[in-house]
Amino acid sequence: MGRSSSTRVSLLFLLHVSMVIQQQAQGEIPQNTRILIDKANAEGPYIGVVIPNPFELEPLLQSPAFHGSSIIDFAGRRFRFGAMAGKKVILVMTGLAMVNAGVTTQLLLSLFNVKGVVHYGIAGNANPSFHVGDVTIPRYWAHIGLWNWQRYGQGVEDELALEAQGDYSREYGNIRFADYTTNTKRCINATTCISTTPRVATVLRGASASIFVDNAAYRASLYDNFNVTPIEMESAGVALICHQQKVPFITIRALSDLAGGGSAESNEADTFLPLASTNSVLVVEEFIKKLDYYSVYVQ
Numbered sequence: 001m002g003r004s005s006s007t008r009v010s011l012l013f014l015l016h017v018s019m020v021i022q023q024q025a026q027g028e029i030p031q032n033t034r035i036l037i038d039k040a041n042a043e044g045p046y047i048g049v050v051i052p053n054p055f056e057l058e059p060l061l062q063s064p065a066f067h068g069s070s071i072i073d074f075a076g077r078r079f080r081f082g083a084m085a086g087k088k089v090i091l092v093m094t095g096l097a098m099v100n101a102g103v104t105t106q107l108l109l110s111l112f113n114v115k116g117v118v119h120y121g122i123a124g125n126a127n128p129s130f131h132v133g134d135v136t137i138p139r140y141w142a143h144i145g146l147w148n149w150q151r152y153g154q155g156v157e158d159e160l161a162l163e164a165q166g167d168y169s170r171e172y173g174n175i176r177f178a179d180y181t182t183n184t185k186r187c188i189n190a191t192t193c194i195s196t197t198p199r200v201a202t203v204l205r206g207a208s209a210s211i212f213v214d215n216a217a218y219r220a221s222l223y224d225n226f227n228v229t230p231i232e233m234e235s236a237g238v239a240l241i242c243h244q245q246k247v248p249f250i251t252i253r254a255l256s257d258l259a260g261g262g263s264a265e266s267n268e269a270d271t272f273l274p275l276a277s278t279n280s281v282l283v284v285e286e287f288i289k290k291l292d293y294y295s296v297y298v299q
């Protein structure tokens with residue numbers, strides 16, 4: 001090998017490096033995906049429907065209210081396009097907990113022409129005046145569980161330092177959520193029902209953390225100190241991103257159990273979890289149907 005051929009090899013190498021750099025400079029979205037995204041956005045705007053888990057997504061996919069059209073997969077998320085009550089929607093499942101919720105919502109808002117976000121699912125309950133199957137719409141969300149751990153005996157806050165961070169208020173227009181109660185279900189089959197008709201109600205606060213709360217003392221503390229009703233693992237992450245991007249946001253969470261037990265109902269949580277998922281979906285359908293103050297959505 002002479003000098004010139006090794007120069008040629010170096011040049012090829014440099015060329016390759018510069019092509020790689022150029023591709024990176026264009027971002028991490030493959031071109032065929034970029035084309036699909038542009039096409040979808042030209043047909044927007046959309047309502048983004050953000051869903052935590054498969055058992056909450058599935059009742060909506062199975063519902064006659066949802067008409068699916070196409071799918072775009074990107075960054076480990078599946079964005080499902082379709083329509084509900086004549087309004088264009090994008091469904092996306094986050095996966096469990098706060099990191100997934102935040103990342104997925106940011107992807108949704110960065111990639112797509114989304115004018116509002118509806119988030120729904122099930123939740124633990126901290127409020128003794130609510131029951132399994134009830135659907136709650138909190139006015140504020142707190143990201144809790146941001147612990148300050150300290151060594152015992154070295155300060156006044158030796159135990160849990162609980163912070164309620166970030167209140168996110170939302171616009172509801174003049175919606176009367178109590179009217180939605182007529183749509184909720186109380187039976188999972190012909191023989192197994194909860195004793196009362198599940199109601200739909202706005203509540204003051206919900207709380208999210210990457211912690212599954214199954215602890216009666218902690219549940220009581222959240223309710224007594226912060227007037228929290230639903231406790232779950234995603235809404236504050238979705239709320240934070242929507243708040244930062246100034247996108248209207250609502251969370252609809254059906255209660256599946258009294259977090260930490262302490263009542264006859266808590267033993268029934270597993271039985272009625274599908275009922276709670278279904279009730280959250282029914283309220284989402286009703287909400288999107290009545291969502292006409294964003295006239296831009298109406299086709």
Ligand SMILES: *[C@@H]1O[C@H](CO)[C@@H](O)[C@H](O)[C@H]1NC(C)=O
Pocket residue numbers: 188189190191192271
């Ligand atoms: C209804 O569901 C309950 C709880 O899952 C079950 O034990 C019962 O057998 C079911 N009844 C019918 C009629 O399917």
